[in-house]
Amino acid sequence: MRILRNRKTLAGLILLAVFVFLAVFGPTLAPYPALQIAGKPWLGPSSAHWFGTTQEGYDVWSQFLSGDRAILVVSFLSGVIATVLSVIIGVAAGYFGGLADNFLSMLANIFLVLPALPFLIVINSYLPAGGKSSTALMAGIISLTGWAWGARVLRSQTLSLRKRDFVDAAGIVGERSWRIITFEIVPNLVPVVASSFLFTTLYAMGTYVALTFVGAVDVNTPWSWGSMLFWAQGDQAAASGAWVWFAAPGVAVALLGTSLALLNFGIDEFINPRLKAAGLTRRGLRAAGVTRRSTLGLTPVLRPTAAVVVTSPAEIIEETV
Amino acid sequence: MYVLVRRLMFYAVTAYVAVSVNFFLPHMMPGNPVETMIASAGGQLDQRSVEALKAQFGVGTGQGLWAQYWHYWGQLLQGNLGLSISKYPSTVAQTIGSALWWTVILVGTATVISFVLGTLIGALVGWRRGSVLDNILPVTTFFQAIPYFFLATVLLYLFAEKAHVFPNSDFKSYDTNNYVIGWNPGFIGSAVSHAILPALTIVLASVAGWIVGMRNMMVTTMDEDYVLVAQAKGLPKSRVIYYAARNAVLPSISSFANALSFVVAGSLLTELVFSYQGIGSLLLSAVQSEDYPLIQGIFLIITFAVLAANLLADTVYVLLDPRTRQEA
Numbered sequence: 049m050r051i052l053r054n055r056k057t058l059a060g061l062i063l064l065a066v067f068v069f070l071a072v073f074g075p076t077l078a079p080y081p082a083l084q085i086a087g088k089p090w091l092g093p094s095s096a097h098w099f100g101t102t103q104e105g106y107d108v109w110s111q112f113l114s115g116d117r118a119i120l121v122v123s124f125l126s127g128v129i130a131t132v133l134s135v136i137i138g139v140a141a142g143y144f145g146g147l148a149d150n151f152l153s154m155l156a157n158i159f160l161v162l163p164a165l166p167f168l169i170v171i172n173s174y175l176p177a178g179g180k181s182s183t184a185l186m187a188g189i190i191s192l193t194g195w196a197w198g199a200r201v202l203r204s205q206t207l208s209l210r211k212r213d214f215v216d217a218a219g220i221v222g223e224r225s226w227r228i229i230t231f232e233i234v235p236n237l238v239p240v241v242a243s244s245f246l247f248t249t250l251y252a253m254g255t256y257v258a259l260t261f262v263g264a265v266d267v268n269t270p271w272s273w274g275s276m277l278f279w280a281q282g283d284q285a286a287a288s289g290a291w292v293w294f295a296a297p298g299v300a301v302a303l304l305g306t307s308l309a310l311l312n313f314g315i316d317e318f319i320n321p322r323l324k325a326a327g328l329t330r331r332g333l334r335a336a337g338v339t340r341r342s343t344l345g346l347t348p349v350l351r352p353t354a355a356v357v358v359t360s361p362a363e364i365i366e367e368t369v
Numbered sequence: 370m371y372v373l374v375r376r377l378m379f380y381a382v383t384a385y386v387a388v389s390v391n392f393f394l395p396h397m398m399p400g401n402p403v404e405t406m407i408a409s410a411g412g413q414l415d416q417r418s419v420e421a422l423k424a425q426f427g428v429g430t431g432q433g434l435w436a437q438y439w440h441y442w443g444q445l446l447q448g449n450l451g452l453s454i455s456k457y458p459s460t461v462a463q464t465i466g467s468a469l470w471w472t473v474i475l476v477g478t479a480t481v482i483s484f485v486l487g488t489l490i491g492a493l494v495g496w497r498r499g500s501v502l503d504n505i506l507p508v509t510t511f512f513q514a515i516p517y518f519f520l521a522t523v524l525l526y527l528f529a530e531k532a533h534v535f536p537n538s539d540f541k542s543y544d545t546n547n548y549v550i551g552w553n554p555g556f557i558g559s560a561v562s563h564a565i566l567p568a569l570t571i572v573l574a575s576v577a578g579w580i581v582g583m584r585n586m587m588v589t590t591m592d593e594d595y596v597l598v599a600q601a602k603g604l605p606k607s608r609v610i611y612y613a614a615r616n617a618v619l620p621s622i623s624s625f626a627n628a629l630s631f632v633v634a635g636s637l638l639t640e641l642v643f644s645y646q647g648i649g650s651l652l653l654s655a656v657q658s659e660d661y662p663l664i665q666g667i668f669l670i671i672t673f674a675v676l677a678a679n680l681l682a683d684t685v686y687v688l689l690d691p692r693t694r695q696e697a
Contacts, residue, residue: 170391174661263653263656281641298515301514306514
């Protein structure tokens with residue numbers, strides 16, 4: 049896997065693996081259920097309660113361990129739904145063009161401009177109580193506002209692919225549209241789709257946490273880091289010095305987001321060779337035999353020279369002046 | 370001009386969609402919003418308000434959906450957004466009016482600072498690509514992933530609770546006990562000192578996006594022939610950077626729409642943490658008290674504000690990029 053050579057991608061993958069582990073085993077490992085009185089209120093961190101206790105006497109460490117699952121499920125589910133939507137809409141708009149394109153592009157632009165969070169809060173405020181605690185429904189609603197960005201990127205990529213010779217050839221041979229789309233166009237969009245998927249998942253994560261924090265969804269079921277932040281804010285954890293209570297979920301959310309963003313960086317550099325070259329460290333460049341000042345016209349472009357996976361970086365660096 | 374007219378039409382359509390969604394959403398949902406509201410108001414409403422609510426949500430008036438829809442438009446065009454339940458007897462328009470300016474000034478200033486700062490840093494990092502400055506990127510990524518409201522809580526904890534640099538505990542938009550709103554130095558000073566932390570939150574959380582976007586464009590632009598020519602002609606470095614940056618900044622401006630949606634969302638949450646009495650805090654209190662007319666009104670106002678800001682960005686874009694003017 050060439051993509052694993054990238055340090056950013058690798059770091060992102062490892063970080064993400066930790067969160068997946070936490071999501072699977074966290075609730076089992078937690079010493080107490082998230083909402084069960086485990087000791088006196090406002091205890092500081094100790095051996096009995098690693099992260100202290102809340103105002104109600106709940107164990108913060110247990111709440112933390114149980115908080116990952118819902119976030120991962122909602123954000124990835126939402127990422128999947130939104131990505132499927134964006135591939136269908138974006139590729140259709142780019143491939144068919146004409147009226148369909150005009151309509152779909154307009155739809156995407158409208159969703160891009162509408163302020164998403166207030167929009168979601170409005171939708172959620174009308175949901176009945178049961179709907180507010182449904183993971184699948186939340187993922188669906190969030191993906192409603194998350195597909196447009198990916199669709200726009202995929203549309204422009206499809207537009208440029210559609211004019212390539214191999215697509216023309218497939219058309220002349222008499223392939224049907226759906227076959228050209230699924231076998232000629234979509235495989236060439238995979239890196240873009242992957243990048244758009246990560247971006248959307250990141251967006252969904254932030255949005256879900258925000259919606260919980262605001263109280264626009266059921267704050268206790270499913271239990272998540274957003275719930276912890278909601279109660280920490282409501283119970284004035286910061287003012288009472290219980291900083292672990294709000295710091296733990298906050299840092300965890302930020303790290304989860306960072307892992308997704310790092311993966312995305314890796315894919316970006318994979319797609320755009322110029323960024324990749326710019327991302328090389330000085331040591332890497334020296335090892336590759338390139339001396340370089342950070343001035344003009346010297347961005348080395350990485351080009352695979354052999355069909356075989358390259359083993360030494362020297363052969364893939366070529367200066368463009 | 371043609372470009373701007375087209376954009377203007379697009380924003381008109383978007384506004385139309387927002388208003389329509391706002392109207393149809395409560396009608397599509399199960400349950401009866403008016404009953405919920407009357408219940409949550411706990412008998413505060415008099416008979417006339419109940420009638421007004423019913424008319425607004427079209428319950429028991431015997432009108433068809435379309436008649437209600439046009440009625441809704443009529444009311445909206447007169448600036449009538451209905452009655453607020455939680456702030457009864459204030460109307461929604463009055464309630465929003467008193468909160469709107471706090472948000473517009475805070476978010477507007479913070480967004481401009483963040484954009485300018487991020488673009489400058491991004492241009493610099495892109496220029497010195499491959500140098501130590503590139504290490505800024507992972508740091509900004511982390512800041513970008515931090516939820517706004519968490520950053521806000523941390524800043525509040527560090528600077529107000531621990532260090533007492535800024536006013537603490539009951540953080541508001543200004544010191545309500547000692548000053549009245551107006552053009553007096555005491556109030557302005559108090560308002561500014563209360564705005565620094567929220568503004569800092571918004572800038573810190575949103576600057577990363579501008580840095581990364583500008584840096585990536587800068588890296589690409591620097592390979593263009595005209596930059597090389599400028600350098601070969603022996604122009605001073607600052608001038609070459611300026612030429613490259615001027616072209617690299619265009620995508621940042623055109624993606625302003627995208628970014629603004631995030632900034633607005635984040636600012637709403639930031640306000641909540643600082644008990645800043647702007648639109649964000651108002652929206653959240655409206656959600657908690659199930660004040661549907663207020664929620665709807667705030668959504669519309671935010672949408673219109675975002676559309677206006679976008680139109681402004683589009684105008685700037687047309688001014689900056691002569692190619693868009695040629696297209697027509």
